[in-house]
Amino acid sequence: xxxxxxxxxxxxxxxxxxxxxxxxxxxxxxxxxxxxxxxxxxxxxxxxxxxxxxxxxxxxxxxxxxxxxxxxxxxxxxxxxxxxxxxxxxxxxxxxxxxxxxxxxxxxxxxxxxxxxxxxxxxxxxxxxxxxxxxxxxxxxxxxxxxxxxxxxxxxxxxxxxxxxxxxxxxxxxxxxxxxxxxxxxxxxxxxxxxxxxxxxxxxxxxxxxxxxxxxxxxxxxxxxxxxxxxxxxxxxxxxxxxxxxxxxxxxxxxxxxxxxxxxxxxxxxxxxxxxxxxxxxxxxxxxxxxxxxxxxxxxxxxxxxxxxxxxxxxxxxxxxxxxxxxxxxxxxxxxxxxxxxxxxxxxxxxxxxxxxxxxxxxxxxxxxxxxxxxxxxxxxxxxxxxxxxxxxxxxxxxxxxxxxxxxxxxxxxxxxxxx
Amino acid sequence: xxxxxxxxxxxxxxxxxxxxxxxxxxxxxxxxxxxxxxxxxxxxxxxxxxxxxxxxxxxxxxxxxxxxxxxxxxxxxxxxxxxxxxxxxxxxxxxxxxxxxxxxxxxxxxxxxxxxxxxxxxxxxxxxxxxxxxxxxxxxxxxxxxxxxxxxxxxxxxxxxxxxxxxxxxxxxxxxxxxxxxxxxxxxxxxxxxxxxxxxxxxxxxxxxxxxxxxxxxxxxxxxxxxxxxxxxxxxxxxxxxxxxxxxxxxxxxxxxxxxxxxxxxxxxxxxxxxxxxxxxxxxxxxxxxxxxxxxxxxxxxxxxxxxxxxxxxxxxxxxxxxxxxxxxxxxxxxxxxxxxxxxxxxxxxxxxxxxxxxxxxxxxxxxxxxxxxxxxxxxxxxxxxxxxxxxxxxxxxxxxxxxxxxxxxxxxxxxxxxx
Numbered sequence: 001x002x003x004x005x006x007x008x009x010x011x012x013x014x015x016x017x018x019x020x021x022x023x024x025x026x027x028x029x030x031x032x033x034x035x036x037x038x039x040x041x042x043x044x045x046x047x048x049x050x051x052x053x054x055x056x057x058x059x060x061x062x063x064x065x066x067x068x069x070x071x072x073x074x075x076x077x078x079x080x081x082x083x084x085x086x087x088x089x090x091x092x093x094x095x096x097x098x099x100x101x102x103x104x105x106x107x108x109x110x111x112x113x114x115x116x117x118x119x120x121x122x123x124x125x126x127x128x129x130x131x132x133x134x135x136x137x138x139x140x141x142x143x144x145x146x147x148x149x150x151x152x153x154x155x156x157x158x159x160x161x162x163x164x165x166x167x168x169x170x171x172x173x174x175x176x177x178x179x180x181x182x183x184x185x186x187x188x189x190x191x192x193x194x195x196x197x198x199x200x201x202x203x204x205x206x207x208x209x210x211x212x213x214x215x216x217x218x219x220x221x222x223x224x225x226x227x228x229x230x231x232x233x234x235x236x237x238x239x240x241x242x243x244x245x246x247x248x249x250x251x252x253x254x255x256x257x258x259x260x261x262x263x264x265x266x267x268x269x270x271x272x273x274x275x276x277x278x279x280x281x282x283x284x285x286x287x288x289x290x291x292x293x294x295x296x297x298x299x300x301x302x303x304x305x306x307x308x309x310x311x312x313x314x315x316x317x318x319x320x321x322x323x324x325x326x327x328x329x330x331x332x333x334x335x336x337x338x339x340x341x342x343x344x345x346x347x348x349x350x351x352x353x354x355x356x357x358x359x360x361x362x363x364x365x366x367x368x369x370x371x372x373x374x375x376x377x378x379x380x381x382x383x384x385x386x387x388x389x390x391x392x393x394x395x396x397x398x399x400x401x402x403x404x405x406x407x408x409x410x411x412x413x414x415x416x417x418x419x420x
Numbered sequence: 421x422x423x424x425x426x427x428x429x430x431x432x433x434x435x436x437x438x439x440x441x442x443x444x445x446x447x448x449x450x451x452x453x454x455x456x457x458x459x460x461x462x463x464x465x466x467x468x469x470x471x472x473x474x475x476x477x478x479x480x481x482x483x484x485x486x487x488x489x490x491x492x493x494x495x496x497x498x499x500x501x502x503x504x505x506x507x508x509x510x511x512x513x514x515x516x517x518x519x520x521x522x523x524x525x526x527x528x529x530x531x532x533x534x535x536x537x538x539x540x541x542x543x544x545x546x547x548x549x550x551x552x553x554x555x556x557x558x559x560x561x562x563x564x565x566x567x568x569x570x571x572x573x574x575x576x577x578x579x580x581x582x583x584x585x586x587x588x589x590x591x592x593x594x595x596x597x598x599x600x601x602x603x604x605x606x607x608x609x610x611x612x613x614x615x616x617x618x619x620x621x622x623x624x625x626x627x628x629x630x631x632x633x634x635x636x637x638x639x640x641x642x643x644x645x646x647x648x649x650x651x652x653x654x655x656x657x658x659x660x661x662x663x664x665x666x667x668x669x670x671x672x673x674x675x676x677x678x679x680x681x682x683x684x685x686x687x688x689x690x691x692x693x694x695x696x697x698x699x700x701x702x703x704x705x706x707x708x709x710x711x712x713x714x715x716x717x718x719x720x721x722x723x724x725x726x727x728x729x730x731x732x733x734x735x736x737x738x739x740x741x742x743x744x745x746x747x748x749x750x751x752x753x754x755x756x757x758x759x760x761x762x763x764x765x766x767x768x769x770x771x772x773x774x775x776x777x778x779x780x781x782x783x784x785x786x787x788x789x790x791x792x793x794x795x796x797x798x799x800x801x802x803x804x805x806x807x808x809x810x811x812x813x814x815x816x817x818x819x820x821x822x823x824x825x826x827x828x829x830x831x832x833x834x835x836x837x838x839x840x
Contacts, residue, residue, distance in 0.1 A: 016473055016476040016477050019477065020477065050496065053436055053496070053500055054499070054500060054503050056436040057436050057439065057440065057500055057503045057504045057507060058503050058504070058506070058507035061503040061506075061507070062502060062503050062506040062507075062512075064502075064513075064514075065498075065499040065500075065502040065503045065506065065512075065514055066499065066503065067499075068495060068498060068499035068502070068514050068516075069495070069496050069499035069500060069503075071495075072492035072495045072496050075488060075489070075491075075492045075495070076470065076473070076489050076492050078485075078488060079474070079485040079486065079487075079488035079489035080473055080474060080477055080485075080489060082482060082484075082485040082488070083474050083477045083478050083481040083482050083485045083486065083489070084477045084478070086478070086481075086482040086485065087477060087478035087481075087482075092482075092485075093484075094484075094485055094488050096488075096565075098518070099563055143519055144519075145516075
């Protein structure tokens with residue numbers, strides 16, 4: 001018997017028929033003897049509907065009250081799922097964030113969880129009751145309703161698993177696991193049985209958006225065993241999904257490269273011929289950050305004759321805004337020969353925990369791109385990934401070539417004697 | 421400066437434009453220097469939508485969970501109204517039933533209010549904040565969400581007014597007050613400036629459904645000054661509506677008859693030739709009540725030769741069900757010569773606190789009906805009303821005739837020296 005936290009997203013509970021399907025799956029696990037805590041999102045479209053109502057009343061709605069409105073989406077789902085389970089003859093009990101007591105700070109619309117009182121849930125579980133908790137929400141110390149921000153239901157699930165010391169936290173979504181890359185681009189893409197937290201973080205932030213990044217960080221911090229599964233499969237089928245593991249547990253059977261991640265919708269900006277002196281990066285990026293523009297890759301080459309070129313990427317939707325900011329500040333906080341940009345680029349990354357101890361991977365990557373005539377515009381590396389910026393028209397080609405180069409279509413060879 | 425509780429129903433907050441209108445009205449009272457507590461219902465149609473979702477999952481949804489789902493309707497409205505007021509530059513703060521702490525029993529879907537903690541609201545009011553409270557809901561002692569049942573928002577408004585010792589509780593609805601009868605039937609129908617609680621109770625239960633009965637009882641018990649007003653008028657206009665008063669305060673200026681109430685959709689059933697012995701009423705009505713059928717008028721004539729005729733009225737939608745129950749029980753728990761019924765009847769009532777001390781009103785009523793050739797099928801009287809059952813085709817005629825007979829189109833003559 002295990003204590004399992006399951007989290008279902010908006011699509012998985014988007015209709016009453018789908019809620020019935022979730023109830024069947026929950027019931028199956030319960031029948032197998034497991035204790036179950038089920039975290040749910042709002043029915044798909046509901047949160048947007050509620051926020052749109054608020055926007056009709058104010059361009060900038062009071063955040064405390066916006067949370068009061070938004071939190072109702074999940075509250076509807078918990079009640080409906082409990083009704084479905086009770087109808088099937090199971091004991092079920094719904095909890096709002098406040099009823100659990102998921103205590104958060106008071107940063108309305110993007111609150112952070114401070115603590116979770118697991119007493120009542122624990123008593124319910126011991127009594128054989130299925131516990132259903134509203135994701136995405138909590139209360140602050142003054143009993144104000146708070147929400148965790150978009151995608152916060154994943155975080156709720158992981159945080160509850162941590163608080164309850166659950167054996168596993170299962171995140172049900174519309175894909176059946178984490179893949180070596182997007183199967184729509186590479187049909188040979190393979191579902192990974194396991195992926196490390198660090199790889200997952202890179203995969204998520206690089207565009208393979210299966211899980212909300214914060215929830216993965218949270219899982220890493222509290223060592224929660226996290227599994228990504230599909231809610232669209234037959235609820236009576238046991239599928240394995242992808243287990244997100246701690247590096248230490250799996251280093252022996254780790255493939256060198258786990259996947260190829262990518263991001264469309266990037267844009268790059270280069271500030272050419274700036275003075276090569278301390279503080280120049282801040283002089284350029286400070287105003288950009290102040291304008292609330294997120295910067296992704298940042299590259300600065302070694303300069304010659306006291307000048308250097310400074311490049312960075314931003315989301316394409318913020319490209320023009322970033323150019324405007326730089327045009328405004330140029331000559332004031334920094335000098336530059338020229339500011340140029342390109343909004344037709346993409347980023348492709350090779351991700352793998354194994355690359356830490358393997359040299360030559362970068363040159364292998366660059367060679368296979370060169371063989372296809374793909375020019376690399378920017379390069380950035382970390383301990384577990386190598387990212388390149390290329391012309392967006394080569395995205396699919398680059399992903400396919402790299403997937404093949406690193407033999408991701410073939411399962412990793414387990415090292416003799418290690419557990420799979 | 422007064423402390424005013426305002427309650428707005430579902431139609432009044434049915435769209436964001438209407439919510440803006442409510443905000444404008446609230447703001448006007450606030451600008452005039454009043455302290456305001458605003459109680460709101462769910463946006464019109466929303467409660468039905470939520471209950472329909474639950475019904476898709478279970479014919480008989482778990483009541484605790486049904487309340488979790490249903491309570492979200494009002495929660496959305498409080499947040500939206502607070503957002504609208506904040507947008508206009510006012511300080512506003514929303515409260516769910518649980519946040520106020522409106523403590524109820526645990527009779528889910530039809531809970532009763534036990535107590536209200538007014539501390540936080542009071543502090544907000546003192547600080548110049550407009551307080552917005554979700555109607556229809558509370559929490560039980562275990563923090564479970566409860567609802568007060570259909571129309572419960574009126575009760576929430578009155579209960580809050582009682583707890584806060586408010587100067588007035590204003591119920592905004594789609595009519596601008598209580599009328600002597602339905603203006604759609606009698607164009608000369610006149611809005612009453614005042615009506616007593618007892619009359620209001622009779623008017624409401626007899627079909628002039630302006631207010632939920634329970635809220636009027638509650639107001640009477642706690643001596644809350646209740647005013648019915650229209651939310652559809654220009655929010656900048658001050659209208660007086662109808663004040664619901666305590667008999668003692670207004671006996672001097674009270675008209676004898678206040679209004680003509682009526683109910684369509686009634687049906688009558690007569691059980692003929694039953695034994696005239698103790699317990700016979702229970703023998704007949706017990707099984708009807710056990711089948712959850714509400715009985716309205718009950719008439720039993722003095723019997724002759726040990727037998728009597730027993731008649732009662734039910735809602736037309738339950739007519740056949742009631743007949744079936746009696747057919748099943750006849751010969752078992754009671755004997756009867758014949759059971760007959762008529763589903764084409766209606767009830768018309770003359771209501772007035774003044775009739776207690778005036779004789780001859782009943783005969784005046786019966787004569788004016790007889791003059792029009794309207795046959796009276798059943799009669800029932802209380803201290804403040806006389807009700808008759810007649811053929812439904814005469815409803816409009818009877819109401820018009822009685823309205824004229826009792827000169828309800830003319831304002832009551834104030835007794836010299838009394839305050840109006």
